[in-house]
Amino acid sequence: xxxxxxxxxxxxxxxxxxxxxxxxxxxxxxxxxxxxxxxxxxxxxxxxxxxxxxxxxxxxxxxxxxxxxxxxxxxxxxxxxxxxxxxxxxxxxxxxxxxxxxxxxxxxxxxxxxxxxxxxxxxxxxxxxxxxxxxxxxxxxxxxxxxxxxxxxxxxxxxxxxxxxxxxxxxxxxxxxxxxxxxxxxxxxxxxxxxxxxxxxxxxxxxxxxxxxxxxxxxxxxxxxxxxxxxxxxxxxxxxxxxxxxxxxxxx
Numbered sequence: 601x602x603x604x605x606x607x608x609x610x611x612x613x614x615x616x617x618x619x620x621x622x623x624x625x626x627x628x629x630x631x632x633x634x635x636x637x638x639x640x641x642x643x644x645x646x647x648x649x650x651x652x653x654x655x656x657x658x659x660x661x662x663x664x665x666x667x668x669x670x671x672x673x674x675x676x677x678x679x680x681x682x683x684x685x686x687x688x689x690x691x692x693x694x695x696x697x698x699x700x701x702x703x704x705x706x707x708x709x710x711x712x713x714x715x716x717x718x719x720x721x722x723x724x725x726x727x728x729x730x731x732x733x734x735x736x737x738x739x740x741x742x743x744x745x746x747x748x749x750x751x752x753x754x755x756x757x758x759x760x761x762x763x764x765x766x767x768x769x770x771x772x773x774x775x776x777x778x779x780x781x782x783x784x785x786x787x788x789x790x791x792x793x794x795x796x797x798x799x800x801x802x803x804x805x806x807x808x809x810x811x812x813x814x815x816x817x818x819x820x821x822x823x824x825x826x827x828x829x830x831x832x833x834x835x836x837x838x839x840x841x842x843x844x845x846x847x848x849x850x851x852x
Contacts, residue, residue: 773798
């Protein structure tokens, strides 16, 4: 089957910008992000004080607590606006190191990192072929035996929980409205997010995203050179099912 294509790079560059920060930076600056980050690091088997890659890192929701826990974290993201926010939050600390790059072309030597994490549904932006390329590039910079931990939405869960409209209050009288369509056969979700400020001004972004099945993602990891990929239902290692998120731990 030929799957539908996600949005082009220009759409994602416009989304992962000040628009994204206005929508998400307050909601995700929480203790939950710290718990998720540390649980992912434990699943990865990264040694204490080890070299850990967070890719993509966004505005540091996971890189910062991992660095605070003593890991030598390098966060990579394509979006300069998000990296600037992460740097501001880091407050001049030595770690994490923050690097602007596309995760299909990581600017690191082979076998640089002990482990890597890819969290908060950070695949699906590029489509099957290019997402597989990104996974292979992450694998290239992992040391032999190093593990990648992926935490992501999957198609079967989205089918059961799909809502075509949703909204969130963001504080200061701001509202985030989401309108969605989803084609489960193609695994393609389209979303329009609209930010409405207290004065009623609107700013919208529309994007399409590939949502993989567990089987599809395991196949992509195999093609990218990973081995012994295991599925869990959460970052604590619970059993995977159609009603859970998908966490995959894959060894290089």
